[in-house]
Amino acid sequence: xxxxxxxxxxxxxxxxxxxxxxxxxxxxxxxxxxxxxxxxxxxxxxxxxxxxxxxxxxxxxxxxxxxxxxxxxxxxxxxxxxxxxxxxxxxxxxxxxxxxxxxxxxxxxxxxxxxxxxxxxxxxxxxxxxxxxxxxxxxxxxxxxxxxxxxxxxxxxxxxxxxxxxxxxxxxxxxxxxxxxxxxxxxxxxxxxxxxxxxxxxxxxxxxxxxxxxxxxxxxxxxxxxxxxxxxxxxxxxxxxxxxxxxxxxxxxxxxxxxxxxxxxxxxxxxxxxxxxxxxxxxxxxxxxxxxxxxxxxxxxxxxxxxxxxxxxxxxxxxxxxxxxxxxxxxxxxxxxxxxxxxxxxxxxxxxxxxxxxxxxxxxxxxxxxxxxxxxxxxxxxxxxxxxxxxxxxxxxxxxxx
Amino acid sequence: xxxxxxxxxxxxxxxxxxxxxxxxxxxxxxxxxxxxxxxxxxxxxxxxxxxxxxxxxxxxxxxxxxxxxxxxxxxxxxxxxxxxxxxxxxxxxxxxxxxxxxxxxxxxxxxxxxxxxxxxxxxxxxxxxxxxxxxxxxxxxxxxxxxxxxxxxxxxxxxxxxxxxxxxxxxxxxxxxxxxxxxxxxxxxxxxxxxxxxxxxxxxxxxxxxxxxxxxxxxxxxxxxxxxxxxxxxxxxxxxxxxxxxxxxxxxxxxxxxxxxxxxxxxxxxxxxxxxxxxxxxxxxxxxxxxxxxxxxxxxxxxxxxxxxxxxxxxxxxxxxxxxxxxxxxxxxxxxxxxxxxxxxxxxxxxxxxxxxxxxxxxxxxxxxxxxxxxxxxxxxxxxxxxxxxxxxxxxxxxxxx
Numbered sequence: 060x061x062x063x064x065x066x067x068x069x070x071x072x073x074x075x076x077x078x079x080x081x082x083x084x085x086x087x088x089x090x091x092x093x094x095x096x097x098x099x100x101x102x103x104x105x106x107x108x109x110x111x112x113x114x115x116x117x118x119x120x121x122x123x124x125x126x127x128x129x130x131x132x133x134x135x136x137x138x139x140x141x142x143x144x145x146x147x148x149x150x151x152x153x154x155x156x157x158x159x160x161x162x163x164x165x166x167x168x169x170x171x172x173x174x175x176x177x178x179x180x181x182x183x184x185x186x187x188x189x190x191x192x193x194x195x196x197x198x199x200x201x202x203x204x205x206x207x208x209x210x211x212x213x214x215x216x217x218x219x220x221x222x223x224x225x226x227x228x229x230x231x232x233x234x235x236x237x238x239x240x241x242x243x244x245x246x247x248x249x250x251x252x253x254x255x256x257x258x259x260x261x262x263x264x265x266x267x268x269x270x271x272x273x274x275x276x277x278x279x280x281x282x283x284x285x286x287x288x289x290x291x292x293x294x295x296x297x298x299x300x301x302x303x304x305x306x307x308x309x310x311x312x313x314x315x316x317x318x319x320x321x322x323x324x325x326x327x328x329x330x331x332x333x334x335x336x337x338x339x340x341x342x343x344x345x346x347x348x349x350x351x352x353x354x355x356x357x358x359x360x361x362x363x364x365x366x367x368x369x370x371x372x373x374x375x376x377x378x379x380x381x382x383x384x385x386x387x388x389x390x391x392x393x394x395x396x397x398x399x400x401x402x403x404x405x406x407x408x409x410x411x412x413x414x415x416x417x418x419x420x421x422x423x424x425x426x427x428x429x430x431x432x433x434x435x436x437x438x439x440x441x442x443x444x445x446x447x448x449x450x451x452x453x454x455x456x457x458x459x460x461x
Numbered sequence: 462x463x464x465x466x467x468x469x470x471x472x473x474x475x476x477x478x479x480x481x482x483x484x485x486x487x488x489x490x491x492x493x494x495x496x497x498x499x500x501x502x503x504x505x506x507x508x509x510x511x512x513x514x515x516x517x518x519x520x521x522x523x524x525x526x527x528x529x530x531x532x533x534x535x536x537x538x539x540x541x542x543x544x545x546x547x548x549x550x551x552x553x554x555x556x557x558x559x560x561x562x563x564x565x566x567x568x569x570x571x572x573x574x575x576x577x578x579x580x581x582x583x584x585x586x587x588x589x590x591x592x593x594x595x596x597x598x599x600x601x602x603x604x605x606x607x608x609x610x611x612x613x614x615x616x617x618x619x620x621x622x623x624x625x626x627x628x629x630x631x632x633x634x635x636x637x638x639x640x641x642x643x644x645x646x647x648x649x650x651x652x653x654x655x656x657x658x659x660x661x662x663x664x665x666x667x668x669x670x671x672x673x674x675x676x677x678x679x680x681x682x683x684x685x686x687x688x689x690x691x692x693x694x695x696x697x698x699x700x701x702x703x704x705x706x707x708x709x710x711x712x713x714x715x716x717x718x719x720x721x722x723x724x725x726x727x728x729x730x731x732x733x734x735x736x737x738x739x740x741x742x743x744x745x746x747x748x749x750x751x752x753x754x755x756x757x758x759x760x761x762x763x764x765x766x767x768x769x770x771x772x773x774x775x776x777x778x779x780x781x782x783x784x785x786x787x788x789x790x791x792x793x794x795x796x797x798x799x800x801x802x803x804x805x806x807x808x809x810x811x812x813x814x815x816x817x818x819x820x821x822x823x824x825x826x827x828x829x830x831x832x833x834x835x836x837x838x839x840x841x842x843x844x845x846x847x848x849x850x851x852x853x854x855x856x857x858x859x860x861x862x863x
Binding site for chain 1: 469470471472473474475477478479480500502506507512515516519520522523524525526527560561563564567571572573574575576578589592593596598630661662663702714715716717718719729731732734735736738739740741742743744745746747748
């Protein structure tokens with residue numbers, strides 16, 4: 060019998076990192092009574108009208124295989140929704156439905172990078188892109204952003220240097236950013252697009268939080284009148300090397316569903332189809348019916364969610380700023396406060412102390428890579444009353460223990 | 462503006478093959494009136510009790526993130542189901558829920574092979590494993606099976622030679638086989654397991670069709686009295702290097718749902734979790750509730766489905782055998798007839814002719830790799846009346862046109 064069965068596991072699989080948040084979550088769950096704001100998830104269940112669409116579809120027997128890239132009705136609904144948001148009229152051939160935003164990222168990485176390709180990531184950043192790239196055998200290069208009183212800024216010079224080196228497959232641009240709340244300006248995006256055009260690198264654009272922007276942020280009104288972050292859609296041509304990765308999770312409270320999409324130049328359609336075919340082979344029709352309902356009838360829910368998230372942001376940002384001992388508590392976009400506490404440099408240790416001493420659970424910034432080591436991430440896509448509670452626990456702890 | 466946007470697409474993505482069945486399906490759909498038996502899918506919608514479980518879960522608000530590897534209740538239900546089928550009592554730590562059987566294969570390939578690793582595939586075989594391996598940058602080596610009057614057989618000598626060469630990461634073993642209907646004997650499996658133990662290669666065991674076995678097949682009764690194909694579960698130790706990939710699609714008529722599982726040595730749990738995390742980050746809880754219902758209350762449906770599929774197999778096999786001009790029409794397992802017509806060597810051309818001249822849609826065998834070029838695949842997981850119709854169309858065409 061075989062006694063050393065795992066020596067032959069693939070290196071890339073063995074090296075895939077554990078989530079840097081899990082240790083804190085486990086400590087918090089074990090302790091009990093902890094207000095856990097560590098995850099990137101709101102507190103609202105999926106709205107009823109979305110669930111009903113899925114229920115009707117299942118009941119009607121839509122339980123068979125379907126189009127790998129998504130049912131045409133959903134791909135058209137995506138095109139229409141983009142038109143309403145960006146004032147463009149995109150071809151539905153640009154859209155491919157995926158089994159989560161995460162899978163959109165995995166597919167994007169596979170599409171643009173062979174093993175050994177380089178992917179540039181401004182950090183701090185959501186770690187899953189880097190991990191997915193690592194599993195591909197791609198080389199992830201962190202390009203730390205700069206943190207100043209006004210917020211986070213791209214290090215354009217470092218990005219330009221890094222992109223100019225051979226083998227750069229892609230630049231990952233997440234704006235509004237998870238975790239930092241940074242919102243790219245139009246000038247940032249022009250710089251990045253120009254860089255991509257000059258070097259041949261792709262941009263993987265994660266604009267998932269595009270509708271969550273606050274007063275300080277650069278923003279643009281959509282044709283529908285909805286405020287949104289600047290987007291590469293504002294400046295790019297249809298055949299620019301940009302892959303947009305997106306999800307239904309955040310806007311429509313569908314985190315648990317695992318449905319997202321990727322938008323790519325239409326000529327890549329067959330490649331996208333193949334990448335879906337050989338990973339999950341598509342998304343359930345009834346899920347897609349729910350997604351259509353979200354796109355077509357979700358504006359009221361979006362208003363509600365954005366309004367309460369904006370209120371919650373105000374509560375936590377004001378409370379933390381008022382202590383005078385916190386940096387970075389007022390994100391420009393997204394739904395996270397990403398802040399550093401005076402004198403605290405080790406976010407893992409601080410996060411564990413906060414569990415034990417303040418019964419509040421935050422994600423340690425070191426999980427988000429270079430530049431995040433001293434920061435903590437708090438998700439405020441919650442009932443404002445809960446965020447008031449969080450603010451109280453935190454400010455009390457700061458004044459008592461810091 | 463960028464004028465050659467796709468020259469920088471990843472080679473591995475560009476080389477991912479299109480499905481070899483699509484051309485025939487497109488021709489059939491364009492023509493109309495074609496009885497399409499090209500896909501690997503039954504004609505029964507998902508049973509009501511399974512849908513109801515999902516509906517209840519959604520209505521109860523189970524729409525949030527959940528365990529990456531699957532909810533404990535489903536993993537335990539999988540362990541119990543395996544106990545009932547194989548007479549073992551597996552640890553639930555062995556099971557990870559995946560977003561389809563296809564994704565189980567993708568994860569298995571990622572777990573055992575780095576880019577450049579070699580994966581051996583007895584052919585003809587379902588092409589998606591090879592395509593997923595190709596996307597990983599693994600090298601797929603076809604080891605053609607031998608076709609004789611008694612059916613298909615492994616070429617053990619060729620497998621042993623191939624496995625002994627350096628860099629062999631895995632051997633893919635699909636029994637009962639899609640498309641050939643081959644069912645591995647216990648001796649086959651002992652040979653393969655011994656080979657894996659001696660060479661350090663993993664076995665990726667696809668036993669998805671294990672409950673679809675016919676009179677000619679080697680089979681074993683399960684503790685529940687259900688007839689099933691021999692399984693690596695019968696001979697392997699828990700820490701043998703075997704990854705079982707499986708799906709809810711076929712047994713419980715859930716093809717459209719995209720839910721499956723992977724079974725691995727328990728010590729690989731964290732690796733499995735990471736591979737899920739960085740691909741689709743789990744499966745919707747309401748899907749998993751449906752899967753539990755399938756496992757716990759699905760025996761009656763399974764009886765029904767196996768009975769009608771067995772009847773349908775008898776109809777098509779008898780009709781084709783009777784012509785005296787067909788080889789291979791009596792599969793030992795699975796739910797496909799994979800047969801060659803006298804004098805016809807080019808399955809693509811034959812499949813297209815059958816669309817035009819007999820209004821029947823079959824999958825061309827060349828889509829399944831070396832050894833399949835002359836064969837056609839017909840899915841008989843259908844209403845026996847429909848399979849009678851198919852038999853008539855085919856036998857009429859054979860006597861009129863062959």
